[in-house]
Amino acid sequence: MSGSSTPDGAPLLDVGEIERAEEIVQQHPERALGEEAAAGKGRGWITAAWALPGFAWLGFYLVAPLVFIVLVSFWTYQQGAKSGFVSDWTLSNYTELFNDRTYWNNMLTSFLTSVIAVAACLVFGFPVAYFLALKVNSLRNQIALFILALAPFWTSFLTRSVAWTYPLMGREGALNQLLEKIGIVDEPIAQLGFSNLSVRLAMIQLYILFMITPLFFTLAQVDRAALEAARDLGANWFRSFREVILPQTMPGIVIGSIFVFVLTMGEYGTVRVIGGNAVSSVGTIVNSKVELAVQYPQGAASAVLLVLALIAGVLVITRFSNLREEL
Amino acid sequence: MAQEVDVTQEGAATTAPSETKGSGLDLIDLTKIFPGGTVAVADFNLHVEHGEYVVLLGPSGCGKTTTLRMIGGHEHPTSGDIVLDGESLLGLPPDRRPTTTVFQHFALLPHRTVLENVEFGLKMHRVPKEERRRQAFEALAMVGLDELADRKPRALSGGQQQRVALARVLVTKPKALLLDEPLGDLDRLLQLRMRVELRNLQRELGLMFIHVTHNQEESLSMADRIVVMNDGRIQQIADPLTIATRPKTELVARFMGDNNIVRGRIAERDGERLILEDEHHVRVSVRAPDDAAKVGDEVLVAIRAASVEVEEDDSGPVGVNSAECEIVFVEFLGDLVKLHLSAGGERMLAKVPGERYPSLRGKEGEKIRISWKEEDVRLLHS
Numbered sequence: 001m002s003g004s005s006t007p008d009g010a011p012l013l014d015v016g017e018i019e020r021a022e023e024i025v026q027q028h029p030e031r032a033l034g035e036e037a038a039a040g041k042g043r044g045w046i047t048a049a050w051a052l053p054g055f056a057w058l059g060f061y062l063v064a065p066l067v068f069i070v071l072v073s074f075w076t077y078q079q080g081a082k083s084g085f086v087s088d089w090t091l092s093n094y095t096e097l098f099n100d101r102t103y104w105n106n107m108l109t110s111f112l113t114s115v116i117a118v119a120a121c122l123v124f125g126f127p128v129a130y131f132l133a134l135k136v137n138s139l140r141n142q143i144a145l146f147i148l149a150l151a152p153f154w155t156s157f158l159t160r161s162v163a164w165t166y167p168l169m170g171r172e173g174a175l176n177q178l179l180e181k182i183g184i185v186d187e188p189i190a191q192l193g194f195s196n197l198s199v200r201l202a203m204i205q206l207y208i209l210f211m212i213t214p215l216f217f218t219l220a221q222v223d224r225a226a227l228e229a230a231r232d233l234g235a236n237w238f239r240s241f242r243e244v245i246l247p248q249t250m251p252g253i254v255i256g257s258i259f260v261f262v263l264t265m266g267e268y269g270t271v272r273v274i275g276g277n278a279v280s281s282v283g284t285i286v287n288s289k290v291e292l293a294v295q296y297p298q299g300a301a302s303a304v305l306l307v308l309a310l311i312a313g314v315l316v317i318t319r320f321s322n323l324r325e326e327l
Numbered sequence: 328m329a330q331e332v333d334v335t336q337e338g339a340a341t342t343a344p345s346e347t348k349g350s351g352l353d354l355i356d357l358t359k360i361f362p363g364g365t366v367a368v369a370d371f372n373l374h375v376e377h378g379e380y381v382v383l384l385g386p387s388g389c390g391k392t393t394t395l396r397m398i399g400g401h402e403h404p405t406s407g408d409i410v411l412d413g414e415s416l417l418g419l420p421p422d423r424r425p426t427t428t429v430f431q432h433f434a435l436l437p438h439r440t441v442l443e444n445v446e447f448g449l450k451m452h453r454v455p456k457e458e459r460r461r462q463a464f465e466a467l468a469m470v471g472l473d474e475l476a477d478r479k480p481r482a483l484s485g486g487q488q489q490r491v492a493l494a495r496v497l498v499t500k501p502k503a504l505l506l507d508e509p510l511g512d513l514d515r516l517l518q519l520r521m522r523v524e525l526r527n528l529q530r531e532l533g534l535m536f537i538h539v540t541h542n543q544e545e546s547l548s549m550a551d552r553i554v555v556m557n558d559g560r561i562q563q564i565a566d567p568l569t570i571a572t573r574p575k576t577e578l579v580a581r582f583m584g585d586n587n588i589v590r591g592r593i594a595e596r597d598g599e600r601l602i603l604e605d606e607h608h609v610r611v612s613v614r615a616p617d618d619a620a621k622v623g624d625e626v627l628v629a630i631r632a633a634s635v636e637v638e639e640d641d642s643g644p645v646g647v648n649s650a651e652c653e654i655v656f657v658e659f660l661g662d663l664v665k666l667h668l669s670a671g672g673e674r675m676l677a678k679v680p681g682e683r684y685p686s687l688r689g690k691e692g693e694k695i696r697i698s699w700k701e702e703d704v705r706l707l708h709s
Contacts, residue, residue, distance in 0.1 A: 225434035228401055231421040232428045233499060234451035240422075243447070247438040 066307075073300035084294045093301035103285060103302060107309065110281040113200050114265040114313070120204045121211035121260045122253065129212050129252075130245075133219035146216060150209060157206070161273040164202050169193040169274075194276040202274045203264050210263060211256035218252030219245070250321035257317050262310055282306045349413030351376045352398070352503055352535060357407035359393050359559075367393040369559045371407070377502070378533045380526065382546040385556035386582065391539045394556075395505050398537065399428045411502060422451065427496040428505040432512055433488045435480035441467070441491050442476040448499035459498075466494040469528075486517045493525075497532070504529075506538040510545060522548050543583050547571055555579050572631060577707045580629040585665075587630040587675050588707070593622050601706070602647060603628065607671035610647045613704040620706075627707040632665070634703035635677035641696035649698035650675065657687050668697065 076088040097103055128149060136142045152160070168174050169192045176188035191197050222245055230240035268283035275281075286306065289299035357371040368390040375381050383391040396402035398409055400421035409416045416424050427448070435444050445466055449459035467473040470490035480488055489509065496504060509525070510518045526549050529536045540546055546553045547567040555562040555570060555578075563575045574580035580588055591605035599616040603626055613628050620626055638649065645651050652668035652675060664684045668675040677697055679687075 223434070223437060225430050225432060226436050228421070229428070229430055229434035230436065230447070230451075232399060232401070232426075232430075233448035233495065234422045235447075236420070236422050236451075239451060244436060 069300045069303055072297055073304045075297050077295055077297045083296060085297050090297075093297045094305075096298065097301050097305065103282075106280050106285050107282050107305075109196065110265055110267075110283070111309070111313075113196070113203065113267075113281070114261050116200055117203045117207060117264040118211075118257045118260045120200075121208045122257065124204070125208050125211040125215055125256070129215035129219050132212075133216050134222065134224075142220075149212060152205070152209065157269070158273070160206075161202065161270060164198070164274055165193060165276070169198050169201075194274070194278040196275070196279055199271055199275040199279050202270050203267065206270060207260045207263055210259035214252040214255040214259070215249065216252075218249045222248045254317055254321045258314050261313050261317060265310055265313065266306060282309075351379075351412070352537075353408075353410040354394070354398070355408040355410065357394065357397060357409065358405050359390070359397060359402060360405045366559050368397070368404075371559075371561060373554060373561070373564070375503075375535055375537065377535050380529055380536045380538065380549060380551045381554060382538045382540060382550035382552070383554050383556060384540060384543065384546040384582075385562075387541055389556040390559035391541075391556050392507055393559075395428070395507055395537060395539045398503070399426050399505050400424045401428075425502040426505055427499050427501040428507060429489075429492050429496055429509045431508045433480075433492040435488060435491055435495070437480060439479075440476065441472060441478050441480065441483070444480065444491055445495045445498055448495060452499065462498050463494075466498040467491075469497070470494045485512050485514070486521070489513060489521070493528075501534070503535040503537060506536060508540055509538065510540070510542075518545070525549065555582065557582070572703075573705055574629055575705075575708060577627050577629075580705070580707055585632040585676060585678060587632060587635065588627060589630065589673065590625065590627050593620055593624050593626060596620075596622050600701075601626070605673055607673040609650045609670050609673050611704055612647050612701050613706050614701065615706045618706060629705045629707055630699050631703055632676040632678045635675070635697050635699050637666070637677060637679055637683075638696040638698050641694075645696070648701060648704070649696060652695055652697055654687075654690050654693050654695060656691060657684075657689075659684050659688075666695075668695075670697075 071087075072085065073093055074089055074091070075085050076090045076092070077084060078086045132142055132145055132149070136145060166173060170176070171188050171190060171193060173193060175192055176185075179185045180188065227240055227244050230244045231237075235243060266283055267281060268287060271279055271281045271284055282302065283306075286299050286303050289295040289302060352373075352375040354371050354373045357368055358366075359368040360366050371390075371394060373381075383394060385391050393402055397404050398416070400416065400419060400423075404417070411425065416426075436447065439447065442460075442463055445463040446459050449462060454462070464473055464476070467476055470493055472487060472490055472494065475483065475487065480491065483491065489512070492509075510521050513521060522545060538546075538549065547570070550567055552564060552566055553570045554564045557578050563570060563579045565573075565575075570579065571583060574583060574586065577588060580586040589603070589605050589609060589611055591603035591609070591611065593601050594604045594610070595602040599614050600612055601615050601618070601620060602610060602612045604610045611628055611630065641651070650670040650673075652670045654666060655669050655674075656667040658665040658667065659681070662681045664679050664681055664687055666677040666679065666687065668677060675697065
């Protein structure tokens with residue numbers, strides 16, 4: 001090699017050669033990569049192309065509406081204008097909302113409903129998932145019982161909700177009649193139907209599956225040998241549960257809680273059907289502004305605040321487990 | 328079948344420190360029948376002294392692990408009793424038994440560091456934090472892992488995980504340590520090393536170890552006593568030398584390997600000596616002082632492959648305890664050579680020193696004369 005290690009301080013490598021190489025790369029970038037890498041890069045584009053319809057779908061139905069809602073929430077309401085607003089920038093939608101006690105009361109009620117639903121789904125769902133995952137031994141029975149647990153999904157939401165209102169929980173409904181027959185109450189309990197109580201009970205029943213499912217899958221993966229080892233080393237049932245099962249189930253608890261929290265906080269349908277006119281939530285407020293008053297900018301602003309509340313809630317929930325490390 | 332076999336500890340060289348009544352572990356008529364009717368363990372009787380190293384040996388599904396799990400409290404016996412130092416353990420959950428287990432795949436707590444894993448047992452027994460930290464480090468130092476105390480188990484090699492599992496059970500100072508295939512997950516060289524380390528550790532601690540394995544060599548190298556099991560029943564209980572050289576049953580002879588098992592009819596009976604002949608006219612003599620077998624009865628004998636010798640002189644007539652064989656295959660194993668032979672159709676095995684390999688290499692198909700001594704022949708019970 002000429003000039004590869006000359007004693008008089010000459011470069012170890014012919015710089016001219018590097019320059020020539022750079023020139024080639026600039027003109028033909030594909031030559032800089034190995035043939036395989038180049039082929040891989042090509043495949044990367046193909047993969048991206050496959051994902052394109054999905055991206056387009058997400059963009060059109062999720063991102064665009066969100067962007068649009070944020071924009072509208074800063075525009076001005078004007079009666080008689082096309083769609084009821086003009087694109088003049090204003091903060092008044094938000095300032096009005098911040099001073100609207102009804103809105104914040106509803107936000108609080110909805111938040112409370114969600115917290116209660118998450119807690120109740122966790123308390124009632126955990127034993128079910130625990131039983132399915134750790135006590136049922138054959139995989140076949142596990143799957144069969146799990147599908148059975150999903151049974152509520154098989155009936156239409158509306159059918160069930162309507163059944164909840166008058167026939168089951170109403171003043172003359174089955175539950176009140178039963179309570180009267182047994183003698184627990186003398187008068188039918190009015191709060192059973194069309195109340196926050198009935199809405200919350202319905203939501204727990206509706207959304208508990210979103211808790212049971214992730215719990216079931218994480219519990220099924222609990223290292224049973226580690227559980228036995230904990231017992232062996234002197235942990236009673238409760239402590240082995242706390243030391244072994246709970247840490248390994250945390251991702252499931254977090255994901256289930258996010259599902260239930262997000263789904264119940266923004267709920268509209270259940271509140272309308274089960275709660276009737278007696279109950280309102282953030283969802284019903286947003287809807288009434290848009291549907292009844294055609295107050296698009298105000299509706300958009302209240303929806304934006306709801307989304308922010310949801311994001312805050314999810315962020316708080318994820319603090320309980322390092323999902324990225326656990327999953 | 329197996330009950331007929333006398334399972335007293337013939338030739339047992341146990342450490343047996345004392346014969347104090349009510350000391351040590353007693354398994355009494357222990358039986359486990361799983362739902363569905365599978366008999367996992369049947370009428371298991373065993374006494375283990377403190378400080379003794381007992382290995383339960385047998386093929387997979389023989390009930391050895393179920394027996395261990397019953398001692399640890401992870402499986403409930405269908406009948407029988409487990410008594411440790413005079414007190415029955417039945418009805419006690421695992422956390423209240425003075426036993427701890429090294430599980431097959433170590434079963435470390437994945438969310439805890441090495442130190443927390445080792446501390447766990449002490450924490451459960453409400454040992455104050457300072458004290459348990461000190462003891463945990465002591466145990467980690469004992470297995471040479473004190474520097475990895477802050478690692479999570481998944482960041483350790485198999486051998487290191489194994490040592491954490493050991494440290495974790497040792498800190499709880501159990502009366503009996505139960506080991507379920509403790510070396511099964513290690514690669515071979517580490518296995519060989521750990522056999523010695525584990526045995527040394529046990530001697531130093533003077534603890535009762537009950538070790539389950541399917542590895543014959545492992546059991547021979549580590550045990551004070553070996554319990555050979557098959558189909559939920561004890562086949563033989565004896566010290567390693569006896570198990571290796573004087574198998575009681577056909578199953579033990581076959582399972583320990585490298586035994587020539589010859590089935591034949593008794594041709595002559597001369598006092599305590601029986602001479603049998605198999606269908607290929609191989610004649611074997613065996614001493615059977617207590618056996619009632621008559622001429623014409625079918626019996627089984629075992630001749631250890633290591634006691635079979637290759638005769639240099641093959642001129643005389645083939646007598647009792649020798650055979651004319653064809654070499655089927657010469658298997659070189661370094662220290663020794665296994666000669667796979669055929670004595671007129673009867674498959675025989677001879678183990679000869681490795682130095683003889685050069686003279687045997689490539690001799691497949693040739694005839695040789697083998698012989699063995701009467702005292703190396705054992706009458707087997709079926």
